[in-house]
Amino acid sequence: MTLGYLIYKLILVIIVFAVTLLIAMYSTYAERKVAGFLQDRLGPNRAGPFGILQPVADAVKLFMKEEMIPSVSNKTLFIIAPGLSLLTACMTGVVIPWGTSLNLFGENYSLQVTDLNIGILYLFGVVSIGVYGIMIGGWASNNKYSLLGAVRASSQMISYEVAMGLSIIALIITTGTLSVGQIAAQQSGWHWNILVQPLGALIFIVCAFAETNRAPFDLPECEQELVGGYHTEYSSMKMGFYLFAEYINMFISSAVISTFYFGGYNMPFIGRFIQSPNLLAICGVVFLFAKIFFGIFFFMWVRWTIPRFRYDQLMNLGWKMLIPLSILNLVLTCTWMMRHEIFNALFK
Amino acid sequence: MITTYLFYFLSFLAIMFALMVVLSKNPVHSVLYLVLAFFTIAGHYVLLNAQFLAAVHVIVYAGAIMVLFLFVIMLLNLNKETEPHKSVWLKASAAVASGLLLVVLVGSLKGAETIVQVNAFNPNIGLIENLGQTLFHDFLLPFEVSSILLLAAMVGAVMLGKRSIK
Numbered sequence: 001m002t003l004g005y006l007i008y009k010l011i012l013v014i015i016v017f018a019v020t021l022l023i024a025m026y027s028t029y030a031e032r033k034v035a036g037f038l039q040d041r042l043g044p045n046r047a048g049p050f051g052i053l054q055p056v057a058d059a060v061k062l063f064m065k066e067e068m069i070p071s072v073s074n075k076t077l078f079i080i081a082p083g084l085s086l087l088t089a090c091m092t093g094v095v096i097p098w099g100t101s102l103n104l105f106g107e108n109y110s111l112q113v114t115d116l117n118i119g120i121l122y123l124f125g126v127v128s129i130g131v132y133g134i135m136i137g138g139w140a141s142n143n144k145y146s147l148l149g150a151v152r153a154s155s156q157m158i159s160y161e162v163a164m165g166l167s168i169i170a171l172i173i174t175t176g177t178l179s180v181g182q183i184a185a186q187q188s189g190w191h192w193n194i195l196v197q198p199l200g201a202l203i204f205i206v207c208a209f210a211e212t213n214r215a216p217f218d219l220p221e222c223e224q225e226l227v228g229g230y231h232t233e234y235s236s237m238k239m240g241f242y243l244f245a246e247y248i249n250m251f252i253s254s255a256v257i258s259t260f261y262f263g264g265y266n267m268p269f270i271g272r273f274i275q276s277p278n279l280l281a282i283c284g285v286v287f288l289f290a291k292i293f294f295g296i297f298f299f300m301w302v303r304w305t306i307p308r309f310r311y312d313q314l315m316n317l318g319w320k321m322l323i324p325l326s327i328l329n330l331v332l333t334c335t336w337m338m339r340h341e342i343f344n345a346l347f348k
Numbered sequence: 349m350i351t352t353y354l355f356y357f358l359s360f361l362a363i364m365f366a367l368m369v370v371l372s373k374n375p376v377h378s379v380l381y382l383v384l385a386f387f388t389i390a391g392h393y394v395l396l397n398a399q400f401l402a403a404v405h406v407i408v409y410a411g412a413i414m415v416l417f418l419f420v421i422m423l424l425n426l427n428k429e430t431e432p433h434k435s436v437w438l439k440a441s442a443a444v445a446s447g448l449l450l451v452v453l454v455g456s457l458k459g460a461e462t463i464v465q466v467n468a469f470n471p472n473i474g475l476i477e478n479l480g481q482t483l484f485h486d487f488l489l490p491f492e493v494s495s496i497l498l499l500a501a502m503v504g505a506v507m508l509g510k511r512s513i514k
Contacts, residue, residue, distance in 0.1 A: 158415060161412075
């Protein structure tokens, strides 16, 4: 625990934080550009060349807007809630391995902030805490529509957490570790987990859509037809915080999906072309971000392609389709892992 | 050294939040303080090198059970008008009863001997490998029986939730 070590970790945390915010910021721009592309129009193109200053303009607009706090609402909780949403969204970045490790001046610098031996559980814990930002916000608004929106959102998130947890358990059984860094390291070459756990990966991705409140699961924040959602009473940058938290969640979910199922920073055959370990580490970061950007594009692609579920359809999908499927996946995985013992017990 | 300070800091926070659970007027605030108290207890688990327990504590208590509590309390929308008024006699008898309980507790603790450690404390017992060995190898039967208890509770809840049984 030298001072240099602490400074290096601090710098890494700041970089991860800054990159997270930057990508979330440009996801808002990318979302509208992708929407424009899919609907055969141009998208934002006024602020700066190709409209790349649009996120800055949006931020300025949100900051300048009039701030309104409902007079009878619980003021402290009303202000805390959006911050809580943003906080839990930012907290997950620390356990994701952004690359292997850089060797600089004879010292090894890992590109993962911390490799907890319970990394997956940490991720899951933070995701389950994320509900509070929404629930507190909806309740503190002192508005029946907000409260109903909050209840709708949190029951959706709790329902899909169950299937998500069961699909993660199957992944843990095949990898044999709870550390995210080791899961990424195990998938070198073509040993991607999606080839081992195709059903689990599918369930996880569907649940990730529901957890981030993205279409087709965006009932928590739909526009007119259900009177907004938990953020009906929010305005100005507090509203911006909620929306921003959604984009950060989307980025982190893409990173988690890439790390768990699509090889993380690994790319097949890259070892044949590049020998230097430092260059390989940097290539790993580039590959991971390429996978993440494709993931974010996939999130947007789905949003502008598939219409929203009805609420009963959403609950039926969660409880009657995904949970039984993930239990089936779990049973199949366990059977496969124990195949020698079962074979020995039955035929010998 | 730093862990000692952390222990006192976390203990102070835990007791303060626990008091706030009881003292705050609004039930929603009570629930939120209880969530904070759970977080400080998870911090104590981390200090004991039981990271798995800490994570599961946060996931199960803060992430699942307290969310359901919050759900119910928010939907009931309890406030001062709907709170049933309790008579002075009830309050007085509650104070006397809990005071007696305090006397009994203090008396029994005063006479108790200090605990003699039989097994040496294993600082790695909370790590997931050792915990798994303990639960699924040494205490497999009690562990599985307790899962039947949970299943029975779940079936009971579903039965109670049904409007009419055909």
